Structures are given as structure tokens and as C-alpha cells.
Amino acid sequence: MARKVTVAVMGYGVVGSGVCSILADRQAKTSQYAGCDIQLKRILDVKDYPDSIFVNLFTKNFEDILEDAEINVVAECIGGTGVAYKFTKALLEKGKSVVTSNKAMVAAHGCEMLEIAKQNGCHYIFEAAVGGGIPIIRTLRNSYACENINEIFGILNGTTNYMLTKMRYEGTDYNEALEDARKKGYAEADPTDDVEGYDACRKIAILASLAWNRFVDYKDIDVSGISKITAADIAIANATGNVIKLVGRCRMDNDKLYAMVSPVMVREDNPLAGVNESYNSILVNSDNLDNCMFYGRGAGRFPTASAVVSDIVDVASGLSPIYYNWKADETVKVESSDEFYSEFFVYVETDDTVKAEASVKELLRSKAQMIEIQDNELKTGAVAFTTSKMCYRDLKVTLGLLADMAGKVRLCMPAVI
Amino acid sequence: MARKVTVAVMGYGVVGSGVCSILADRQAKTSQYAGCDIQLKRILDVKDYPDSIFVNLFTKNFEDILEDAEINVVAECIGGTGVAYKFTKALLEKGKSVVTSNKAMVAAHGCEMLEIAKQNGCHYIFEAAVGGGIPIIRTLRNSYACENINEIFGILNGTTNYMLTKMRYEGTDYNEALEDARKKGYAEADPTDDVEGYDACRKIAILASLAWNRFVDYKDIDVSGISKITAADIAIANATGNVIKLVGRCRMDNDKLYAMVSPVMVREDNPLAGVNESYNSILVNSDNLDNCMFYGRGAGRFPTASAVVSDIVDVASGLSPIYYNWKADETVKVESSDEFYSEFFVYVETDDTVKAEASVKELLRSKAQMIEIQDNELKTGAVAFTTSKMCYRDLKVTLGLLADMAGKVRLCMPAVI
Structure with a gap:
């Protein structure tokens, strides 16, 4: 144990303070596993923490970390792309x-x-960046190294999943659910990033970049969030044996990359439907392993901090640095979400359910599977069905015709059956 | 790429032939990832495979592998503890x-x-031994290296899960389900190992040994399988919003190890309830990561073979060998399953449901939570409840009293709420 790894933590917020606490509590265990002494030396934060047990380690001066030759691993827990960018x-x-x-x-x-x-022979790793406490990034790197990945999809944002769970089980509307998520500390003052799907979008872009080892720009991905989901939509999901989830998906098909973030109808008996509260879940489909799903705490102090510590331990263990083949000027083209093949869920409001069902069957034939609506009130004024796999562009044409023939398309979203 | 790793595969059955096929198909990918050339040189099997594309690699003579200095990694896909033991x-x-x-x-x-x-500086690794295509062993080794694991439980046997799924959705009885599993190739001619829980028992023993880094002897674990589960039991589960699953569990509590394999009542909205067909699922609870669940194909040619190949690639990558701190003469004592703390599901047949419910409340007070029976026929003659966490020993005493006071305890098993 002559070798020594000296660590600094930047940002003493929720995650950063968790990292410090785990490093301190578990020094023997981390050091034993890494085969070297792991020592926390410095914590960078703009605030004062006079009561912290780490009081002697704090600095407000980044140079104290940058210029300290002894420090060889730094956990960046500042967040954002401002000062964190410069420091990293x-x-x-x-x-x-x-x-x-x-x-x-x-x-x-x-x-x-x-x-x-790569140029400087050091690591840049980020297990905690996707799925918080779910060990998905290391798993994609190791266990999927020789797999051909077809598709990844998952519930990647804890805040919106908490809200949707509340709406489902308690019948609250969107605004109440948001208010509650704020109270519980799941939603921030400005919840845009979560509720509009931008957070999930960044995560699915990172997963896609790892899955196919080429950089996917999150700005190229079509996103829709949950801010337009109403209590009435949730009631429709309940009445048709479904659950609405905000899902990020990416798929490689004939060398074309499809990716999107949107609300999705998940059938009640699908494992994703049971992913409740602030839990996340990521499903990977690949050629030999078929479907694997990874489920866990998508956020939170200790799950995320533990993932950061596992990266520190990886570096300390002398693992060879991993440099993905990502190039900023060679991003993969993301196809329009109109071209995304998926099953779809469609709910049509109509005065004449018999006629509407006949119209669905005429237009979609064997591609449509009617769903029984298990709610007497809704049942009299609507029909619901799922389609087999088709692209959204084609579905839109059909839905236009259906509206003319049978009634108002009240809800249409991708489905997971 | 001067370095070269030469591989032999022993046993050309379902898994072994899958390993050969993946190694051949994906040579570029495995070699690139491992940073060295990975070459399949020999296949050991007692049978002839004149039509195989690997026809030139076959041998019936183990010495051809043992004495070949070039071969440095061997995939043992023979199974059992007979000749495989000697060869390994x-x-x-x-x-x-x-x-x-x-x-x-x-x-x-x-x-x-x-x-x-360890004595010979080589690897003995077994990602595919538990959970087939689910990358659980590598994950426990890496992502859980610095976690304190509290509990692991999971659906670890695909055959029984297939049967229970069929019994649940199709109302078939045990024998029909077994017959069907045989036809589909999930169950062997002698299904004892699967249906009596012995297979799940070995797997939970391995997971427990990894979780706490001390060897757990599977023979010390109390096991009950699914051979006594009837269609009537499944109907009770359905009527109370539950699903019966065969679950292996282990828990470390105050330095005492508890482990058991048994059928369990899982509440419908728990993610484990959605694990159907031959899928497996493993839930790990640890102090920082809280609950993580890993779900995937628990068996099958390609999922299992892919896991074996990932181990070959790990060895080829120059990963340092991992030697767990297992000692055959220092196995951890496994506490009796009577001492296992769990929630329990209890179903009591009675002529007087009002009196029975009163008796339950008198005996268990706030520890019992009545469940509504959603089946008119069952409802009139029974009450059902779950208990909060208690040990089975205590519950048995209560159930004895309950039988005297209220009716026949028709079903009692651990519950997952």
C-alpha cells in the first residue's frame, strides 16, 4: 500500500457532501479494494462550513487544487457548464x-x-451522470463490450416519475403533483429541465453515445415532456390498463440512429410500469443478451455519491483510462422522431363507438388491437387501441382519416406493450 | 496487438456452442476491446460434429487442451461436478x-x-453462473465494492418462473405447467433441481458469498420449491392482488446471515411482480445505493454464452485476477429460516369472516393489515392479511392460536410488499 491516491471534491452540495462523507466513512474499504491509500485532501466551495467535520479541508481557491501536485483525482460535483467547465x-x-x-x-x-x-493520460469518467445509483455506464462498458446493442429505453428522470406516480395513484393533477414534488425536494424552483424532458434528453444522448461509441448531440433529439399531461390523460391510462411514463429511447436500425424523449403508454404488466416514485429504470436490448433492465435510485445524495466514489475507486485501482471514440465534429445524425418505429396507443372520443371501431379496423386492419375501456363513463364515448410497430409519420396520416370518419383523436402516444 | 489469447471451450452443448459461435462471429470486436487477438483453438466434446463450422477444432482428448501451452483461457461449459471438476x-x-x-x-x-x-496466478470467474445474461457478478464486484450490502433477493430460476407465469395467466395447474415447460425446453426430464428450488439455492449461496465475501454453503440454506403450489393458491394470489414467485433471499443483519429459498407473495405493483416467463431478476439493497434491481434472461444459449464471452474478454484484457476471500472450512453460519424477518401473507378459511378478522386484529394488532379479497366466491369463506416484519417462529405461534379461534390457515408465505 505504498501507492497513494489523493482526492479533492469540488462543490459541497447534495452530491459533493455525500462523496466526502462516503470517502471518510469507508476509507478502509475503498483503500483495500483499490489496493492503495485513498485520501480526501481538499474541498472547494464558495460557502463556509464551520461546523463540518471536514472544516480544515475547505478552500475557496481553485488554485489550491489545481496547483497541488499531490492531488491526482478530482470529483466535480459543481454541476452545470459554467465554472465547472473551466475547472474540469x-x-x-x-x-x-x-x-x-x-x-x-x-x-x-x-x-x-x-x-x-486522452492527451494527458488521465481519466474523465461519469458513472453517476446517468441513472444516479444505477451502475449502467460501467455495465455498458464492460458487460456490453462485445454485444451489439439494438435499443435502449428508460425512465431517466426521477422528478417526473415521482409526479406521474402521484398523478396515477392519487388522482392529483399536474400542478398539484409539481407542488408536491417541490415540497419533497424532488423538483427545483424552475422545474423546466425536468418536466420538459431536457434532463432525460441529455441522459439518453449519453447512453446512445456509449452504446454505439459515437457522440450523439442531445440538441438533435426531439423532446416532449409531461407538462401537458392532465389528470384526464391519467384516467384514460388507468381505464385501459396502462401507465404513463416519461421515456427516453434510442435505437440503431440499419445504421440509422433514432432517438426521442416523450410520454409513453406502458402496459400495466410490463416491468417498466412498476417503476414508481423517484426510481429510474433503463432497459437495454442487445443481440445476445436480449432484454436486460437496470432499476434503482435515479438521484439522491447517497446513491449518486456512491456512484462517484466507485469511479474514484476505479481510477485509484489503476484501471486503464477509457476514451470513447466520441468526436464533437462527427456527431451521429439523429433521424426525425416522425420516423421512429413504435407501437402506439390511440384514444378516440366518439358518439358512435361501433362505427369508430369499424373505422379503426378498416384503416389499420390487423395493425390495430382494440383495448377494452374498463370505466363505464369513458366506455360509452370512446374507443382505444394500440397499433403494431409503425412509424409516426404513417400513423399521423391514418389518424387524420380516422378523425374525419369516427371522432376526435384525444390521445396518441408511443406504447410499450 | 502482439499479445494473443488462445481459448478452448469444453462442452459443445447449448452454452458451449453459443460461446464458440459468439467468439467466431465477433472476433474483431472482442479482440479490439481486449486489446489483443482472441483465438478459439480447441473444442472438447465426447460427440462428433462433422457438420460444424468448427469441425477441425474438436477433440475428445482433454490432454489436447491441458498440454497445449498456447491455450491460456478455457471456458468450462460441461456442467455438473463430475468430469468438469477434474478438468477445471x-x-x-x-x-x-x-x-x-x-x-x-x-x-x-x-x-x-x-x-x-490464486496459487497459480490465473483466473476462476463465473459471470454466467448466476442470472445467465444478467451482469450481476461483475456488478457486485465493481459497483458494490465499497457498498455495505444489506439484502439480496431475486427470481433466480427461469423454469419455475415460466411455470408460475403460465399458472397465473392461464389458470393451468402445476402438472400442466410442468408439461408445457418440458415441451418448450425449459424443464429437464428430471425437473427436481428447478422445481424444488435447489438451482435457486445454489445461486443465492453464490450471491451471498459475493455480497459478504465469505463462503456460504448452499447445503445450509432452507429450501422449499413450487411443487406444492396449486391452481387454487394462484387463484388466492390473484384475488388478493398478488403474484406468487419463487424467490431466493439472503440478508446480513447484525453480523448474522439469513438465507432461504421459498415461494413468496409479491404485491402486484412491485417491480418483481412484472418479471414474467423465463426472465430472472435480482434485487440488491445496500446502504448508499438503496434498492437496485437487475432484470434479464436468466438462461438460454446466447444470453449465457455472452456472459461467458465477457469473462473471456475480461481475462484477455489483462484484468487482475479476483480472488474472493472464500474458505471452505470457514463457511458462514446460516441462521434457521424460522428466524428470518419478513412480511408474511396469510389466508385463513373460515365460516365467520367477521369473527376471523376480529381474531386477527386481537392477535396481531397493528402488525396485521387486512387485504380485500376481490373474488366473490372466495370472499365469503376467507380472510387474508399481511403482517409487518416479524420472524417466522413468532408468526407460527400466532397462526396456531388463530387456527383455534377463527379457522384453517390455508396459505402462509413470506410477502414482498
């Missing part, structure tokens, strides 16, 4: 490895950071 | 790494094999 870049240029939970940074500047790390 | 031991003694899907071997002789591997 400077550290990697000095050859110091950086581990992070900062998905905004990885999604926006992952290419650049990996390139700088 | 001889190979490790020669310093050749062995990777395997053979859970019977790992559960019975894992200690010895790891010890021999």
Missing part, C-alpha cells in the same frame, strides 16, 4: 483525473473533455 | 484461467477452485 478542463490539462455526476457537462462537452484526458 | 482443477493447476457458467461447481467447489487459481 484545467484539471485534465494538468493530468489530474476527473470523475463527475454532471450530465449537463458530459452531454455538452464530453467529447472535448475525453480528448483532453 | 487440472487446468487451474497448470495456470490456465477457467471461466464458467457452471453454478453447481461454483456453489460446491468455488473455494477450492479460487484457491488453486
Whole structure:
């Protein structure tokens, strides 16, 4: 145990303070596993923490970390792409490895950071950036190294899943659910990033980049969030044996990449339907392993901090640095979500359910599977069906005709059957 | 790419032939990832395969592998603890790494094999031995290295899960379900190992040994299988919003190890309830990551073979060998399953449901939660409830009193709420 790894943590917020606490509590275990002494030396934060047990480690001066030759691993827990960007870049240029939970940074500047790390022989790794406590990134790297991945989809945002769970089980409307999520500390003052799907979008872009080892720009992905989901939509889901989930998906098909974030109808007996509260879940479909699903805490202090610590331990263990083949100027083209093949759920309001059902069958034939509506009130004024796999562009044409023939298409979204 | 890793596969059955096929199809990918050339050189099998594309690689003589200095990694896909034991031991003694899907071997002789591997500086690894295509073993090793694991439980046997799924959705009885599983190739001619829970028992013993890094002897674990589960039991589960699953569980509590395999009542909205057909699912609860669940194909040619190949690639990558701290003469004591703390599901047949409910409340007070029976026929003659966490020993005393006061305890099993 002569070798020593000296760690600094930048940002003493929810995740950063968790990282410090785990490193301190579990020093024997981390050091034993890594085969070297792992020592926390510095914590960077703008605030004062006079009562912290780490009081002697705090600094407000980034140079204290950058210029300390002893520090070789830094956990970036600042978040965002402002000062965190500047600091991460400077550290990697000095050859110091950086581990992070900062998905905004990885999604926006992952290419650049990996390139700088490569030039300087150090690590830039980010197990905690997707799925919080779910060990998905390391698993994609190791267990999927020799798999051909077809598709990844998952519930990637804890805040919106908490809200949708509440809406489902308690019948609350969107605004109440949001208010409750704020009270519980799941939603931020400005919830846009979560509720509009941008957070899930960054995560699915990172997963796609890992799955096919080429950089996917999250800005190229079509996103729709949950802010338009109403209590009435949830009632329709309940009445048709479904659950609405916000899902990020990406698929490689004939060398074309499809990706999108949107609300999805998940059939009640699908394992994804049972992913409740702030839990996340990621399903990977690949040629030999078929479907694997990884489920766990998508956020939260200790799950995320544990993932950051596992990266610190990986670096300390002397694992060879991993440089993905991402290039900022060679991003993969993302096809329009209109071209995304999926099953779809459609709910049509109509005065004449017999005629509407006949119209569905005439237009879609064997592609449509009617669903029984298990709610007497809804039943009299609507029909519901799922389609077999088709692209949204084709479905839209059909739905236009259906509206003319049978009634108002009240709800249409991708389905997971 | 000067370095070269030369592989032999022993046993050309379902898994072994899958391993050969993946190694051949994906040579570029495996070699690139491992950073060295991975070459399949020999296949050992007692049968002839004149039409195989690998026809030139077959041998019936183990010495052709053992004495070939070029072969440094061997995939043992023979199964069982007979000839596979002799061969594995001889190979490790020669310093050749062995990777395997053979859970019977790992559960019975894992200690010895790891010890021999350690003495000879080679690997003995077994990602495919538990959960087939679910990357659970590597994940426990890496992502859980610095976690304190509290409990693991899971659906670990695909055959029984297939049967229970069929019984649930189609109302078939046990014998029909077994017959169907045989036809589909899920159940063997002698299904004892699967249906009596012995297979799940070996797997939970391996997971427990990994979780707490001390060897757990599967023979010390109380096991009950599904052969006594009737269509009537399934109807009770359906009527109370539950699903019966065969679950292996282990828990470390105050330095005491509890482990058991038994049918369990899982509430419909728990993610485990949605694990259907031959899928497996493993839930790990640990202090920082809280609950994580890993779901996938628990068996089958390609999922299992892919896991074996991932181990070959790990060895080829130059990963340092992992030697768990297992000692055959220092196994952990497993507490009696009577001491296992769990929620329980209880179903009591009675002529007087009002009196029975009163008796339950008198005996268990706030520890019992009545469940509505959603079946008019069952409803009139029974009450059902779940208990909060208690040990089975205490529950048995209560159930004895309850039988005297209220009616016949028709069904009692651990519950997952």
C-alpha cells in the first residue's frame, strides 16, 4: 500500500457532501479494494462550513487544487457548464483525473473533455451522470463490450416519475403533483429541465453515445415532456390498463440512429410500469443478451455519491483510462422522431363507438388491437387501441382519416406493450 | 496487438456452442476491446460434429487442451461436478484461467477452485453462473465494492418462473405447467433441481458469498420449491392482488446471515411482480445505493454464452485476477429460516369472516393489515392479511392460536410488499 491516491471534491452540495462523507466513512474499504491509500485532501466551495467535520479541508481557491501536485483525482460535483467547465478542463490539462455526476457537462462537452484526458493520460469518467445509483455506464462498458446493442429505453428522470406516480395513484393533477414534488425536494424552483424532458434528453444522448461509441448531440433529439399531461390523460391510462411514463429511447436500425424523449403508454404488466416514485429504470436490448433492465435510485445524495466514489475507486485501482471514440465534429445524425418505429396507443372520443371501431379496423386492419375501456363513463364515448410497430409519420396520416370518419383523436402516444 | 489469447471451450452443448459461435462471429470486436487477438483453438466434446463450422477444432482428448501451452483461457461449459471438476482443477493447476457458467461447481467447489487459481496466478470467474445474461457478478464486484450490502433477493430460476407465469395467466395447474415447460425446453426430464428450488439455492449461496465475501454453503440454506403450489393458491394470489414467485433471499443483519429459498407473495405493483416467463431478476439493497434491481434472461444459449464471452474478454484484457476471500472450512453460519424477518401473507378459511378478522386484529394488532379479497366466491369463506416484519417462529405461534379461534390457515408465505 505504498501507492497513494489523493482526492479533492469540488462543490459541497447534495452530491459533493455525500462523496466526502462516503470517502471518510469507508476509507478502509475503498483503500483495500483499490489496493492503495485513498485520501480526501481538499474541498472547494464558495460557502463556509464551520461546523463540518471536514472544516480544515475547505478552500475557496481553485488554485489550491489545481496547483497541488499531490492531488491526482478530482470529483466535480459543481454541476452545470459554467465554472465547472473551466475547472474540469484545467484539471485534465494538468493530468489530474476527473470523475463527475454532471450530465449537463458530459452531454455538452464530453467529447472535448475525453480528448483532453486522452492527451494527458488521465481519466474523465461519469458513472453517476446517468441513472444516479444505477451502475449502467460501467455495465455498458464492460458487460456490453462485445454485444451489439439494438435499443435502449428508460425512465431517466426521477422528478417526473415521482409526479406521474402521484398523478396515477392519487388522482392529483399536474400542478398539484409539481407542488408536491417541490415540497419533497424532488423538483427545483424552475422545474423546466425536468418536466420538459431536457434532463432525460441529455441522459439518453449519453447512453446512445456509449452504446454505439459515437457522440450523439442531445440538441438533435426531439423532446416532449409531461407538462401537458392532465389528470384526464391519467384516467384514460388507468381505464385501459396502462401507465404513463416519461421515456427516453434510442435505437440503431440499419445504421440509422433514432432517438426521442416523450410520454409513453406502458402496459400495466410490463416491468417498466412498476417503476414508481423517484426510481429510474433503463432497459437495454442487445443481440445476445436480449432484454436486460437496470432499476434503482435515479438521484439522491447517497446513491449518486456512491456512484462517484466507485469511479474514484476505479481510477485509484489503476484501471486503464477509457476514451470513447466520441468526436464533437462527427456527431451521429439523429433521424426525425416522425420516423421512429413504435407501437402506439390511440384514444378516440366518439358518439358512435361501433362505427369508430369499424373505422379503426378498416384503416389499420390487423395493425390495430382494440383495448377494452374498463370505466363505464369513458366506455360509452370512446374507443382505444394500440397499433403494431409503425412509424409516426404513417400513423399521423391514418389518424387524420380516422378523425374525419369516427371522432376526435384525444390521445396518441408511443406504447410499450 | 502482439499479445494473443488462445481459448478452448469444453462442452459443445447449448452454452458451449453459443460461446464458440459468439467468439467466431465477433472476433474483431472482442479482440479490439481486449486489446489483443482472441483465438478459439480447441473444442472438447465426447460427440462428433462433422457438420460444424468448427469441425477441425474438436477433440475428445482433454490432454489436447491441458498440454497445449498456447491455450491460456478455457471456458468450462460441461456442467455438473463430475468430469468438469477434474478438468477445471487440472487446468487451474497448470495456470490456465477457467471461466464458467457452471453454478453447481461454483456453489460446491468455488473455494477450492479460487484457491488453486490464486496459487497459480490465473483466473476462476463465473459471470454466467448466476442470472445467465444478467451482469450481476461483475456488478457486485465493481459497483458494490465499497457498498455495505444489506439484502439480496431475486427470481433466480427461469423454469419455475415460466411455470408460475403460465399458472397465473392461464389458470393451468402445476402438472400442466410442468408439461408445457418440458415441451418448450425449459424443464429437464428430471425437473427436481428447478422445481424444488435447489438451482435457486445454489445461486443465492453464490450471491451471498459475493455480497459478504465469505463462503456460504448452499447445503445450509432452507429450501422449499413450487411443487406444492396449486391452481387454487394462484387463484388466492390473484384475488388478493398478488403474484406468487419463487424467490431466493439472503440478508446480513447484525453480523448474522439469513438465507432461504421459498415461494413468496409479491404485491402486484412491485417491480418483481412484472418479471414474467423465463426472465430472472435480482434485487440488491445496500446502504448508499438503496434498492437496485437487475432484470434479464436468466438462461438460454446466447444470453449465457455472452456472459461467458465477457469473462473471456475480461481475462484477455489483462484484468487482475479476483480472488474472493472464500474458505471452505470457514463457511458462514446460516441462521434457521424460522428466524428470518419478513412480511408474511396469510389466508385463513373460515365460516365467520367477521369473527376471523376480529381474531386477527386481537392477535396481531397493528402488525396485521387486512387485504380485500376481490373474488366473490372466495370472499365469503376467507380472510387474508399481511403482517409487518416479524420472524417466522413468532408468526407460527400466532397462526396456531388463530387456527383455534377463527379457522384453517390455508396459505402462509413470506410477502414482498
